Amino acid sequence: MTSPLPPFDWDIFCTVVDNFGDIGVTWRLARQLKREGRIESRGHGTSGEATPAQDGDMQVRLWVDDLASFARICPGLDPARDGQWVDGIYVQHWHERLPANVVPANVVIEAFACELPAPFIERMAEQSPPPCWVNLEYLSAESWVEDCHGLASPQQVGNKRLDKFFFFPGFTARTGGLLCEQGLIAERDRWQQDEAGLAAYWASLDLPPQAEHEIRVSLFAYESEAIRSLVIDWQASPTRVTLLLPLGRAVPDVLRGLGREGEAVQPGDLLRAGSLAVKLLPMTDQAGYDRLLWSCDLNLVRGEDSFVRAQWAARPFLWHIYPQEEQAHMVKLDGFLDHYLADLPPETASWLRACNHALNQGEETRELWAQWPQYAARWRQHGRDWSQKLHRDGDLVTRLVKFLESRI
Structure with missing residues (x-):
């Protein structure tokens, strides 16, 4: 019998492109969020009730569509398993059918415009308050990125509205910076x-x-x-x-x-x-x-x-x-x-x-x-x-x- 999953603070969705590119970034992001991603505010648990995030106890779930490619840069991963813990991160195989009773995390990251599955978005809309939805874009140094960084895009889900925020990594103070873990x-x-x-x-x-x-x-x-x-x-x-x-x-x-x-x-x-x-x-x-x-x-x-x-x-x-x-x-x-x-x-x-x-x-x-x-x-x-x-x-x-x- 498997243990029930904890409420997650972060959900990250990744479609593997070119074997290692996108998953390389999101795997680093997931591990850094596990260590450093505490948000000084109140999130919500599986019941929808507000629960304070626990210091040093961030829970991160990473959804990946191609576990075989992922395993080449993550030797501890078993590509045959649908869900597993690796380095303190819950890795979920992302396929057409969602796991039963899945509850979106406080923050949902759509890495590189990979498009969240519609049933997951519907469950996001059911949450109160709904998760914060972030589209983490590709890194770019083009000048237009500064103007688009942090903008919201309203999404209509049934009779609910969700805002999706665009977050652009970059090389200036008006962008999202680069991944770099402490130490x-x-x-x-x-x-x-x-x-x-x-x-x-x-x-x-x-x-x-x-x-x-x-x-x-x-x-x-x-x-x-x-x-x-x-x-x-x-x-x-x-x-x-x-x-x-x-x-x-x-x-x-x-x-x-x-x-x-x-x-x-x-x-x-x-x-x-x-x-x-x-x-x-x-x-x-x-x-x-x-x-x-x-x-x-x-x-x-x-x-x-x-x-x-x-x-x-x-x-x-x-x-x-x-x-x-x-x-x-x-x-x-x-x-x-x-x-x-x-x-x-x-x-x-x-x-x-x-x-x-x-x-x-x-x-x-x-x-x-x-x-x-x-x-x-x-x-x-x-x-x-x-x-x-x-x-x-x-x-x-x-x-x-x-x-x-x-x-x-």
Whole structure:
């Protein structure tokens, strides 16, 4: 006999897109809300009566439609189970039929416009007071986001009205900020300053300690002809380059650059060509990916979750944004770069913008990579400065809780 579920403070709905993107963000959000998402107001319990939230006892339920993909970044998850507790979060398989007697939480988050199931919305409308409904949008640096952040959209449900609020992550004080759990920056700094710990980390990947002039690069990107070009450049580099390559969509481009197209590879393989060594890595959990980003000199990242974590890593990175029709993604990329490059000297900013464009447009990289020694130190310092600025402005969960406190 299963134990009855407690009343939930937070419900988060997620449709898995591109295997890891959306679920990566919502899984981080769920865990941070469990630890830090206390709202200083009175919520409601299963009976509809007001009950005070208990300090440190937040209950979070995460609804996910594709548990098999989720399990690849959450090894403790059993994809065959309909509902289960993982890391203090109740993970519910989201399919057509709702569990019997399900009661919506005080706050319901619709991640990335995934569209809540109609029966669940009807149950929201039955609650008194109704839950606060939040549409957590995709991260964007475009200027229009500031005008739309926090706006309400009235929803008619039978004879009831529910307001759905739009919450936009972003890079300015007039947006929702970025996900960053308490203690992350201090943990990163301890990691990056621990030489013995870094040597042990490399040894865990069957790699020697990093040599004095060696460059270590992580690559988690989409397909791009620029990756093949970079691999060729790294082979001819005057300094050693080690590429840390999790299995994923970029592997075929790397193999083409090595002249080993179609070759079967597996985690643990070490491929060498010229000055380049390529270490194949298995998929890891999110904490393991953070450590990889913290340890490398340059990170090539994609989508949203790895993009945000690369910024908290305070290291140089290139963003491979999800491709969209009619080059719409390039507008979003440049919107971010306008913020990210604003405090850099014009020459450095121009080079960095060109590097990001080359990755996203599949362009030749030889001349750009040749300028790495000229700009690497300034870029590395900028990575730390940028991370500090984002952290000062406040994280997403802190801003979300503050936004909701006056609405629940």
